[in-house]
Amino acid sequence: MQELLDELSRVLGRGVSVDDVAGRVVAHSAQTDDVDQARVRAILTRRVPADVAAWQEQLGIATATGPVRVPENAALGLQQRVGFPLRHNGVLVGYLWVLGDVPGLDLDERLAVLAAQVPAGERTPVRVVVALEPRVVRTVPAADAVPDLPGYVGVSDPHPPDRTGAAYQQALAAAELARLDPVLPDRVRWSELGAYRLLLGAAPDEVLAGLSEVLLRTLEVYLDCGCEVRAAAERLHLHRTSLYYRLGRIAELTGRDLADGGARLELHLALKLVRLARRP
Structure with missing residues (x-):
């Protein structure tokens, strides 16, 4: 792989490198004058910095089927670059990165050779x-x-x-x-x-996981009634003892303390988001 990267760097006149899908730097060409601080950080730590990985993911590199042009990002110390997804037997194994722009060269054969040489990375969370x-x-x-x-x-x-x-x-x-x-x-x-996660796009189903339709209905009525047990029991046609039992099960299954205002807000918002998602 190293010989191929060095040859590619000479042909393009650019610094090139290969990362695996886990963000580890697999190999890189001898550094040229166009190297940027983001790449220096990656090489020194042998891993793509998380903030750089986030920027690249936002631009669609993880789902791309062809080259992705990544614009300059001064805040990250990142110059313009082009990313080429590397796939082996149809599976994404990594990325070839070329600093700067890329002239109109056919790289398909080289990409296939590089992809076959990317080692399988560990999957430790x-x-x-x-x-x-x-x-x-x-x-x-x-x-x-x-x-x-x-x-x-x-x-x-x-x-x-x-x-x-x-x-x-x-x-x-x-x-x-x-x-x-x-x-x-x-x-x-x-x-x-808590509720901030939902406002930032987390899935409400994760908050409500494990609750049956009966318990979901019970929880929504209880919260809609301002957590007044008497009013909720009347609306649900339940004895208060039965309602307390259901609320205990809800707390157990969700891991939320229903006496906590933040937990109530999170659960109430999750219920309304699930209902909103059912609109045609």
Whole structure:
């Protein structure tokens, strides 16, 4: 692979590199004058930084069937580049990156050879941790302790290593909300954001998973009634003892404390989003 990359770099007059789908730097050509700080960070750590991976994912590299032109992003220290998906036997295994623009060359044969040489990467889940001031981004195995970073810090849910971009977006949102909402701790996990997760696009079905139609109806009526047990029991035609039993089951299945205002808001919003999604 190294010889092919060096040859390709000479032909194109550009720095080139190959990353696997987990974001690990597999190989790179000898550095040229056009190398940028984003690529330097990746080479030094042997992994594509999570913020760079997020930017590339937003531009569709993970689902592309052909070259993707990535514009300059000064905030990330990233110059213009072109990404070529590498597929072996129809399976995405990595990406060839060319710094700058690419002249009109037929690279299909070289891409096929490169794809066949990309090693299968490990699939250990990872978390991304983001601190805001100063901006620090860390990618760590999900089972490891969260790094002790200063200031407002956000921590993502565990993600497959090829989804560090999505994990970065979770961690960044958590850190920003920790700074904005005084109720939240300075260090907060995505899973602890409650209703904010739904407002940021998380699936409401995940919040309500495990609840039967009967329990969903019970929960919605209870919340619609302002958590007044008497009013909810009357609307549901239940004895209050039966309602308390159902509410206990709901709390057990969702892992939410129904006495907590934030949990109530999250559940109520999830119910309404599910109902909204049923519109024709």
